[in-house]
Each structure stands twice: as structure tokens, then as C-alpha cells.
Amino acid sequence: MASGGKTTVAFFDNDAELSLTAEEAAAFDGLKAKLAGWGRERGRLIPMLQLVQDRLAYLHPVAIRLVSEHLEISASEVYGVATFYNQFRFNPPGRHPIKVCLGTACHVKGGEIILENFERKLQIKDGQTTADREFSIDRVACVGCCALAPVAIVGESLYGKMQPSKVEGIVLRVKIEKEQQERTARRHEPDPPAQLPPASG
Amino acid sequence: MSPTPPHSYRRLRDEADRRRREVAESALPKIHIGMATCGIAAGAQETRTAFEEALAEAGAQALIRAVGCCGHCYAEPVVVIDHPQSGFPPIFYPEVNAGKARMLAKLFIKEGDPRLEHILGATVANELIPSVMEFPRFSLEHRLIMQRCGRIDPEDIYDYIAEGGYAALADALARRPEDIIGAVTRSGLRGRGGAGFPTGRKWALAREAADPEKYVICNADEGDPGAYMDRTLLESNPHQVIEGMVIGAHAVGAGRGIIYVRAEYPLAVRILTRAVEHAREFGLLGRGILGSALDFDIEVFQGSGAFVCGEETALIRSIEGFRGMPVHRPPYPAVAGLGGRPTLINNVKTLASVPVILQDGVDAFRAVGTAQSPGTAVFSVVGSVVHPGLVEVPMGTSLRTLIFDICGGVPRKKKFKAVQIGGPSGGYLSEAHLDTPIDFDSLAQAGAMMGSGGMVVMDEDACLVDVSRFFLDFTQKESCGKCTFCRIGTRHLLEILERLTRGEGREGDLEMLQELSEDVRSGSLCGLGKTAPNPVLTSLRYFREDYEAHVREKRCPGKMCRPLIAYYIDLAKCARGCNACEGCCPVDAVFITHDRKRGIDQAKCVKCGECVVACPPEYDAVRRVSPPHLAPIVERPPAEEKDA
Numbered sequence: 097m098a099s100g101g102k103t104t105v106a107f108f109d110n111d112a113e114l115s116l117t118a119e120e121a122a123a124f125d126g127l128k129a130k131l132a133g134w135g136r137e138r139g140r141l142i143p144m145l146q147l148v149q150d151r152l153a154y155l156h157p158v159a160i161r162l163v164s165e166h167l168e169i170s171a172s173e174v175y176g177v178a179t180f181y182n183q184f185r186f187n188p189p190g191r192h193p194i195k196v197c198l199g200t201a202c203h204v205k206g207g208e209i210i211l212e213n214f215e216r217k218l219q220i221k222d223g224q225t226t227a228d229r230e231f232s233i234d235r236v237a238c239v240g241c242c243a244l245a246p247v248a249i250v251g252e253s254l255y256g257k258m259q260p261s262k263v264e265g266i267v268l269r270v271k272i273e274k275e276q277q278e279r280t281a282r283r284h285e286p287d288p289p290a291q292l293p294p295a296s297g
Numbered sequence: 298m299s300p301t302p303p304h305s306y307r308r309l310r311d312e313a314d315r316r317r318r319e320v321a322e323s324a325l326p327k328i329h330i331g332m333a334t335c336g337i338a339a340g341a342q343e344t345r346t347a348f349e350e351a352l353a354e355a356g357a358q359a360l361i362r363a364v365g366c367c368g369h370c371y372a373e374p375v376v377v378i379d380h381p382q383s384g385f386p387p388i389f390y391p392e393v394n395a396g397k398a399r400m401l402a403k404l405f406i407k408e409g410d411p412r413l414e415h416i417l418g419a420t421v422a423n424e425l426i427p428s429v430m431e432f433p434r435f436s437l438e439h440r441l442i443m444q445r446c447g448r449i450d451p452e453d454i455y456d457y458i459a460e461g462g463y464a465a466l467a468d469a470l471a472r473r474p475e476d477i478i479g480a481v482t483r484s485g486l487r488g489r490g491g492a493g494f495p496t497g498r499k500w501a502l503a504r505e506a507a508d509p510e511k512y513v514i515c516n517a518d519e520g521d522p523g524a525y526m527d528r529t530l531l532e533s534n535p536h537q538v539i540e541g542m543v544i545g546a547h548a549v550g551a552g553r554g555i556i557y558v559r560a561e562y563p564l565a566v567r568i569l570t571r572a573v574e575h576a577r578e579f580g581l582l583g584r585g586i587l588g589s590a591l592d593f594d595i596e597v598f599q600g601s602g603a604f605v606c607g608e609e610t611a612l613i614r615s616i617e618g619f620r621g622m623p624v625h626r627p628p629y630p631a632v633a634g635l636g637g638r639p640t641l642i643n644n645v646k647t648l649a650s651v652p653v654i655l656q657d658g659v660d661a662f663r664a665v666g667t668a669q670s671p672g673t674a675v676f677s678v679v680g681s682v683v684h685p686g687l688v689e690v691p692m693g694t695s696l697r698t699l700i701f702d703i704c705g706g707v708p709r710k711k712k713f714k715a716v717q718i719g720g721p722s723g724g725y726l727s728e729a730h731l732d733t734p735i736d737f738d739s740l741a742q743a744g745a746m747m748g749s750g751g752m753v754v755m756d757e758d759a760c761l762v763d764v765s766r767f768f769l770d771f772t773q774k775e776s777c778g779k780c781t782f783c784r785i786g787t788r789h790l791l792e793i794l795e796r797l798t799r800g801e802g803r804e805g806d807l808e809m810l811q812e813l814s815e816d817v818r819s820g821s822l823c824g825l826g827k828t829a830p831n832p833v834l835t836s837l838r839y840f841r842e843d844y845e846a847h848v849r850e851k852r853c854p855g856k857m858c859r860p861l862i863a864y865y866i867d868l869a870k871c872a873r874g875c876n877a878c879e880g881c882c883p884v885d886a887v888f889i890t891h892d893r894k895r896g897i898d899q900a901k902c903v904k905c906g907e908c909v910v911a912c913p914p915e916y917d918a919v920r921r922v923s924p925p926h927l928a929p930i931v932e933r934p935p936a937e938e939k940d941a
Contacts, residue, residue: 141618142601146560180620180777182602183560199522200720200753201679203767209905213883216903237604237771238522240562241338242679243370243686254338260905261881 116158124158127151131166141167145178154185182237190225190232192251192270194218199238201245210246211235213263230274231267302587306467309579313458326359326380326406330393331373331447333366333532334564335525339373340394347395351402359406365533367447368687369434370679375447376401377420383409386419389429434684437703439665439691441673442649443526446533451568454575457536463581465652469544470589477548477655478504484654484662485671490516490607490644491719491748492824493670493737496651499641502631503549506639511551513542513593514635514642517558517565518612520604521720522771524751526675526687527645531558531565534649535572539595541648543586544655546593549641554595557612561602570597604721604775608823609634609642611777622777623823646675666692670736678704680753681711690735697731700754711756714855715840719748721768721775722828724835725761744835746828760855761836761843766794772829782820786813787829794833798858800924802848810844811837853923859904863925866895866908870918878908878919888933896931 116124127148134140141163148159155178164171178184196202196211211233215221218231225232241247244256250266300308320327328348332341345361352359369375372391378401379387388411390401397415404410411426418429429435440446449456457463469477482497503511515538519527531538542554556573558565573595576582584592598616606612606621613635615621634640650672654662663671670692676699679685683705690699696716700706707713715725724745726733733739737747755764773787790813793806814830814837821827837844846852853861866878866887873895879887886901887908895918897908909919922928 138618139616142615143599146599146601177618177620180603184601200717200751200764200767201523203522204680204753204755204759204764206906209903212903213905216883236561237520238525239334239338240525240528241335241370242523242525242677243335243373244338245679247338256338259910260883260907261911264883 120158123152124156124162127159128162131162134166136167138167138169141169141174141177142181145174145184149184154188187225188229189234190230192231193249194231194233195236195239195249196222196233197237197239197245197247197249198235199242199245201242202238202247205245207246207258209260210248210258210263213260214248214267217263217267230270300588302467302470302589305580305587306463309458309463313455316455317459320360323360324382326357326378326382328359328361328406329364329377329379329448330361331366331375332363333529334562335366335370335529336374337564341374343395344374344376344393344398347398348402351399352406355403355407357402357407359402362450363452364449365446365451366529366687367533368443368529368689369684370686371684372417372686378405378411380405380409380411383411385411385425386421386423386428388426389417389420390415391417433702434705437694437698438689439673440689441653441662441665442537442646442675443530443533443687443689444653445537446529449534451533451535452571454536454572454579457534461656462536462652463540465655466540466543466547466581467587469547469655470587470591474504474548474550477544480655480659481548481651484659485669486647486650486654486662487670487737488644489646489650489675489750491722491746491750493747496643496647499631499643500545500548502629503551503639503641506632508639510553510638511549512635512638512640513545513549513551513554514609514612514616514630514640515542515554515556515645515648516607516609516612516642517556517562517645518600518607519559519562519645519749520602520607520775521722521749521751523679523720523753524677524749526677526750528559528562528565529687530645530649531562532568535569536576537649537652538645539572539576539582541643541651542595543581543591543593544651545641545643545648547589547591549639551641552592552594554593555616555635556595556597557600557606557616558597559602560599566597566599573597603777604771605777605823605825608825611823612642613640620777622779623825625822667734667736669738674735674747674750676735676750676752678752678754680717681707681756681759682754683708692736693734695732695734696726699735699752700731704754707754707756711758713754714757714759715755715761715836717753717755717764717832718745718751719828719831720751721772722746722824722831723748723751724831725839726835727839729839744831744838746831748828758855758857760798760853760857761840762794762797762847763853763855763857765832765836766791766798768832769794769829772825776825776829780821780823780826782817783822783826783829786817786820787826789813790817790830790833797844797847798853799860800847800851800858802844802851804848806848807837807841807844851924856921856923858923861925862904862921862923863899863928864897864902864904864906864908865920865922865928866897866931867918867920868894868931870916871895872913872916872918875913875916877911877913881907881911883907890931890934894931896933897928898933899925899928899930 144163164174198207222233222235246258248255248258376390376393419426422428478500486496487493517527603621606615608623611621611623630640666672673689675689717725769791773791776783778784814834817830846854856862873893886898912919
């Protein structure tokens with residue numbers, strides 16, 4: 097984890113490797129408190145992992161440890177289950193996750209070409225996140241709007257009847273929107289707060 | 298004072314009827330917008346906002362209601378406007394984008410002009426406007442399960458009750474469980490999850506199991522890429538499924554129910570969760586349902602995206618908190634399922650059929666469909682058809698009727714080539730099978746299967762080797778890894794298919810595909826492995842010439858396999874002055890020489906086909922050929938400018 101030059105604390109007494117910033121530690125404390133209210137039956141495992149992913153957007157190693165300790169099963173057992181299911185991810189997604197549908201209808205209509213265009217444009221492969229954490233690309237199996245094939249989802253917006261030439265425009269639009277937001281934010285706050293500056297896109 | 302189920306139900310029904318009347322009698326125009334996932338994807342949310350804003354601007358009033366999906370995906374976003382004061386019947390408007398919504402709000406709602414050029418038809422028979430019910434896309438359908446989808450608000454339980462919902466439950470609670478199982482058995486209902494196991498027999502098995510604790514599970518883990526009827530049903534009419542589950546619980550004596558729904562369907566999860574809460578508030582779930590002795594409650598469990606979890610034993614393992622790996626049957630879940638307890642596990646559509654059977658009667662249900670497969674089948678027809686969407690037809694309808702009459706056939710005057718039924722576990726059928734009746738047994742005989750009900754129509758431009766590779770890629774990734782043949786066999790099948798699509802096929806590959814497919818089929822435990830080779834086997838059987846062209850000539854007849862095709866620009870047709878192809882190329886592969894010859898740099902080209910789309914139709918100069926060496930070569934002039 098990038099600590100951003102801040103002091104880090106070991107979250108578990110016996111494990112110095114999983115060290116976190118104070119902020120992150122607070123987030124995990126919150127998670128721990130939330131989990132404490134849950135039963136310890138094995139059947140709770142998947143809903144718990146879903147809760148973690150809901151709050152953190154991915155399964156952080158510390159969260160896996162928390163779940164395993166709560167359910168009194170080994171962390172490897174938790175990993176075993178989590179990696180079996182497609183829903184769970186182990187690296188943080190980008191701020192604008194891109195999901196390219198590769199269901200049957202989208203495949204027949206060239207979904208793969210759309211995926212390639214995103215990969216080429218952003219210089220990452222599917223399953224990866226760009227270095228500035230702006231974008232991540234994932235292939236998904238059917239989002240259930242086959243009549244609009246091929247389909248891509250960028251952030252919250254769904255783009256139906258995609259074409260390779262639309263890819264560049266979509267990526268550009270996200271970047272421009274972000275720049276605009278930053279500009280207005282700067283205008284409203286003459287003194288930027290002392291926090292990590294977002295990497296330029 | 299303990300009211301009997303019919304009494305408790307009457308009270309709910311009276312209230313629902315009163316609300317329904319209130320809406321019907323109000324003079325306000327009613328705007329129904331289809332807002333299931335597919336509608337929202339097509340822009341229904343923007344349509345709704347546009348209506349609201351335009352109405353406010355125009356100072357007009359109307360009742361806007363979000364309804365579910367009616368299955369007419371080609372027409373999304375769908376809006377039905379009932380404007381009693383205008384004198385017109387309720388009108389069905391297709392493809393209502395924000396602009397059209399603003400126009401309708403102003404011209405129809407405010408001024409009473411329905412803009413006839415934008416309508417599809419009226420929703421009821423009348424003398425002014427032809428009714429959509431006379432169109433083949435509507436009239437040839439027979440809706441039992443999806444009857445109310447797109448007509449009611451899925452988040453308003455009264456809407457369902459006013460349509461006669463939960464009446465079957467009130468009725469069933471007053472009957473003996475054996476009678477209900479008897480009725481389900483006599484109806485001949487077969488599991489709609491794909492395998493077609495007789496539902497009555499499953500229920501009887503679960504009933505006979507002597508255990509005080511039993512479960513009912515609704516299998517909504519619709520993993521087939523290309524099928525979305527379960528999602529639509531849950532998003533458009535969740536209470537029908539809940540009603541079916543409660544009836545099932547009464548019949549087998551279960552106390553707890555679980556709906557296992559994919560987490561990839563966030564809207565379905567939200568709507569279901571609300572529906573369960575509503576049902577609980579109304580005494581339709583919980584202790585002493587409708588004043589009877591039945592205690593039954595439902596929780597919604599989100600599946601985490603594993604195709605194999607559609608298999609019932611794998612699904613149960615997943616609820617128990619393990620990897621979703623199937624286990625040996627018997628014992629069947631009806632005898633020993635979740636936590637070793639007897640568990641009745643049925644598909645969404647099976648459960649949704651139960652209230653219909655009990656309400657309309659066994660004979661009415663048997664009157665639809667065939668003797669061996671009574672009732673209806675729901676298909677999601679997508680791919681190369683004019684009117685894609687969800688279609689519910691009586692079992693026994695022919696494929697020709699379904700594809701050509703109901704869905705409008707293949708667009709752009711292309712020829713029909715194949716239809717793929719049942720997703721990754723199904724198979725292809727060729728033109729020769731178009732008169733095959735659609736039911737469990739006929740489809741299985743032809744080599745396809747009912748499966749999930751996903752149906753992809755392919756025209757002459759489809760390459761079945763490539764589509765088979767796609768399905769194998771899917772099943773290979775989704776194989777849970779338990780059985781060697783499934784885990785390793787599908788991998789080898791995929792490798793051979795990948796080789797074929799790259800033009801590296803060898804003599805003997807086809808025989809190897811055949812042999813390996815049969816081995817995977819016989820060496821796997823669950824449905825995933827047993828059916829995974831189906832796409833390969835059926836395409837080998839019916840479309841062998843496609844495979845042979847790939848192996849012998851390194852040619853892709855459908856011109857789909859990208860390593861086997863090339864694009865070039867027909868200089869006789871090219872305008873040479875226009876820059877459309879060059880401008881759209883994502884990799885700068887299109888160039889122009891000093892004597893204004895246009896060419897495509899084959900080393901750079903990624904074969905995305907953008908230039909074909911971009912080339913103006915009056916020139917239509919971009920050609921696609923297979924094998925690639927057929928493309929004439931135009932030398933690219935050396936690059937001169939090198940700016941950043």
C-alpha cells in the first residue's frame with residue numbers, strides 16, 4: 097500500500113508487513129466493529145466478503161485476516177473461497193472502472209474489438225488498473241442488455257451499440273470532466289488542503 | 298379472532314382494488330415507463346427526467362409510473378401513455394428518448410395530439426388505432442409467466458394483488474399440501490431451469506422427507522451469457538416468484554426460504570429485497586401467513602458470480618460458505634440439501650408458474666404446449682434478428698415461427714445460418730431444423746437443449762468455429778476444477794479451437810475435437826461438464842464445412858476470425874478525396890500514397906472493421922477477404938513527418 101510518506105502502524109500486533117496509515121487503520125476498525133455484530137457460522141463467509149468489497153471496493157489482505165479471525169477459519173481457506181468467485185477482486189479498481197461485456201450477443205457483434213481498443217488506448221490489459229488509478233478494465237460476462245450489443249460500462253454510465261471509434265471519445269470525456277472538476281475545485285478553494293495531489297491523467 | 302386465509306386475503310384485495318379504481322377513475326394522464334435494467338440501459342432514466350421537467354414547464358399534470366420490462370428490447374425505452382381525456386386508447390410508444398419525451402409531454406399530454414408517426418400501436422383493441430396485440434410480435438406470444446411484466450409497478454405490492462396476485466396462495470393455504478402437490482404433478486410442469494425434471498416429483502420427494510426443518514430455494518443464478526429472463530421476471534414482477542415459493546413451502550412443509558440471485562443484478566437484488574419486506578409487512582411472509590398455521594420467511598442471498606453455481610448442489614455449497622463445487626447425487630437436495638436438510642430447489646420460472654397453475658387450473662395449463670412439455674417457454678432471442686427481446690411462446694412452437702414470424706427474421710437481407718440455443722451448454726441448429734418444435738425432448742434430440750432459454754440467431758457472416766471457441770473459453774474458465782475431464786479436457790478443446798481460428802489447424806484436429814468432446818461429456822459429474830462440449834459437437838455435426846475451411850484452406854467463411862481475414866480498399870470504388878477511413882482508424886493503418894491511392898497497412902491493421910462502417914455507402918469501398926493473402930498490396934510510402 098502506498099503510504100504517501102505518512103507514518104504507518106501495524107494493524108496486527110504480530111505482523112509488521114500489513115502496515116497501514118492511520119486513516120486506513122480507522123477504516124478497518126470500522127469494518128471490524130461491523131463484523132462483530134455478525135454470527136460466526138460458515139454460511140456468513142460470502143456475505144461478509146461482499147460487505148468488505150462493498151466498503152473497500154476490493155478484498156484487502158487485512159480484511160481477509162479480519163474475516164478469517166472472526167469466522168475462526170484460516171486465511172488461506174478464505175482466499176480459497178474468494179478466488180473461486182468472479183465477483184471478488186484483490187487489487188483496487190480505478191476511479192472509473194470500465195467493464196466490457198463479452199456475453200454471447202456482444203461477442204458476436206465484436207465486443208472483443210471494443211475491449212482491445214480500451215486496452216490499447218489505456219495501455220493496460222483487462223483485470224489491470226492504470227498507474228494513476230483513474231481507469232481499470234474488466235471483462236464481464238453479460239450485463240443483460242443483449243439487444244444493445246456490444247455494450248461497455250464506464251463508471252456508472254452504460255454505452256450500448258459501441259463502436260471502436262467511440263472508445264477514444266469516452267476516455268477523453270472522462271478526463272476532461274475530471275480536469276473541469278479540478279479547475280472549479282481550485283477556484284473555490286484557494287488553499288489546497290494538505291493531502292495527496294491526485295496524479296495527473 | 299383468527300381470520301382464515303381467504304378472509305385475510307379479501308381485506309388485502311379490497312384495499313388493492315380500491316387503489317386501482319382510484320387510479321383508473323382519475324382523469325390524469327398516466328405515463329408508464331419500462332424501467333428494468335435493460336430500459337435503464339437504453340436511457341429510461343433520462344426519459345423519465347425529461348417527462349418530469351417538460352410537464353412542469355408546460356404546467357401539465359400526469360401520473361408517472363415506473364413499471365417493469367415487457368420484453369420488447371428492440372423498442373426500449375418503452376413508454377405507454379394512457380390519456381383518457383384525449384379520447385385515445387392507451388398508446389405504446391417505442392424508443393422514447395429524452396427529446397421524444399419532451400415532445401410527447403407538450404403535444405400529447407398538454408394538447409392532446411398523440412403524434413401518430415411515433416406510435417407502435419394501442420395496447421387495447423379500439424376503433425381509432427390498430428392494437429399492438431394484432432402484431433405477430435404480440436399475438437403469437439402466449440404469456441403465462443410474464444403476463445404482468447411491464448404492466449405493474451414491481452415495487453407496489455397492491456398492484457400485484459389487484460391483478461389477482463396472492464389469490465392462489467390464499468387458496469392453497471386452505472388446501473391440504475398433498476392436494477397441491479397432486480395439482481402440480483397433474484399439470485405436468487417441468488423444471489424451467491433447463492433440465493426439465495418433473496416439478497411435482499421433486500415436491501413429493503421433499504414432502505416425504507421426514508425432517509422438521511426444510512428449505513425452499515429459488516435458483517436465480519442466471520449465469521448464461523445471453524439469457525436474462527429470470528432477471529426480467531424478478532425486476533418486473535417479484536411477487537409472483539415469492540408467491541410460488543410460499544406455496545412450495547406450504548406443500549413440502551418448509552420454514553425457511555432463500556432466493557439465490559446473482560450479485561451482478563443489483564436492481565433485481567434491490568427490488569426483491571423490498572418485495573420480501575413488503576410481503577412480510579402484509580403478513581404474506583413470517584409467522585402465521587394470512588392467518589394460517591404456516592410459518593415461512595425468505596432471505597435474499599447474493600451469488601458471487603460462478604456459472605457452476607446454477608447447478609443445484611454447487612449452489613447449496615455456495616450458500617454454506619464454500620466454493621461452489623457440485624457433489625454427487627443422490628442423495629438429491631430434496632432429501633439432503635442445505636445443511637443436510639431436505640431442500641426444495643426450483644428455478645425462478647418454475648416457481649412463477651405455480652400460482653398460474655393453481656389459479657387457472659391444471660386443465661387450462663395443460664391446454665397450452667405439448668403433452669410431454671405443457672405450458673410455455675421463455676426465450677431471450679438476440680443476435681441477428683429484427684425484433685430481439687424476451688418471447689414467451691407455448692411449448693411446441695416451431696423455431697421458424699419464433700425467429701421469423703415473432704422476431705422478424707434476419708435483418709439487412711442476410712441469410713439465416715444458425716441458431717444457438719441454451720448458451721454454453723446448448724448447441725447450434727441449422728436451417729434444416731427450423732421446423733423443430735421447441736420443447737425439452739425435441740431440442741435434446743436435435744442436439745441442442747432448452748437450457749437457460751438463451752437464443753442467439755446468426756446470419757451468414759457468423760463463424761461457428763469462433764463462436765464455439767467463445768463458449769469453450771467461457772466454460773473452461775468456469776469449470777470448477779473438480780473433474781479431470783472437465784478441467785483439462787475443456788482446456789485442450791479450447792486450445793484446438795484457438796489454433797483453428799488462428800489458421801494453424803492441422804489434419805486430425807477435427808477427429809480429436811470429436812473424441813475429446815465425447816470424453817469430456819462422459820467423464821464429468823455435473824451439467825457444466827456434461828454439456829460443455831455441446832457447441833463443438835453440434836457445430837461439427839451440422840457445420841463441418843466451416844471447420845474444414847479453417848483447417849484446409851486457412852479460410853474463415855464467415856470472415857470473423859481476425860487472423861484469417863484482411864481488409865483492403867477497392868480503388869475502383871474509392872472516392873480518394875474523402876478521409877473517412879483514415880480518420881476513424883484507431884491505429885493509423887490507413888494511408889494514402891502520393892498518387893492518391895488509398896491502402897491499409899496490414900502489419901498495423903487490428904481488423905476492427907471501423908473503416909467499413911465509416912466508408913460512405915455511396916462508395917462502399919472497404920472490402921473484407923479471407924484468407925488474407927487475397928488482399929491486393931499497396932505499398933505504404935515512407936513516413937515523412939514525425940511530430941509528437
